[in-house]
Amino acid sequence: MKKEDVPQDLGALGKVTKEVCYATDESGKYTTQLSDGWDIKTTALDTAWHDVEERIAAAKQKVLNNEASPILFFMEKGLMDVQILAGYTGFWQWQVKRHLKPDVFNSLSDKKLQKYAEVFNVSIPDLKTMTVNEE
Structure with missing residues (x-):
């Protein structure tokens, strides 16, 4: 060019x-x-962010339907996958996958919840209720 x-x-x-x-x-x-x-680049980025917003909304709905734990919502919001989240928390990937189940999440200790809360930059109550601190 x-x-x-x-x-x-x-x-x-x-x-x-x-x-x-x-x-x-x-x-x-x-x-x-x-x-x-560049208009083309702006359009492509807008489309990508729209897809991200849809994934976040779908994750939130899964949590509300008791199909997943709030960890899924915050993972999507933070543009993370299981591997990345495992790296940040120090949990094994299989543990993170297990913690995505609502029943398992509800039985997690405060110590484990605190690790997730720190990664997602929220408090434990905010983690449990999917409250996002927009700063």
């Missing part, structure tokens, strides 16, 4: 920051050029 063809469509972060793109200058050499955004 030529330097003058770098997109300058105002994106979601266009008012806050600019993106560095590589382009060719008049002599055909690669150089950097700042871009305010």
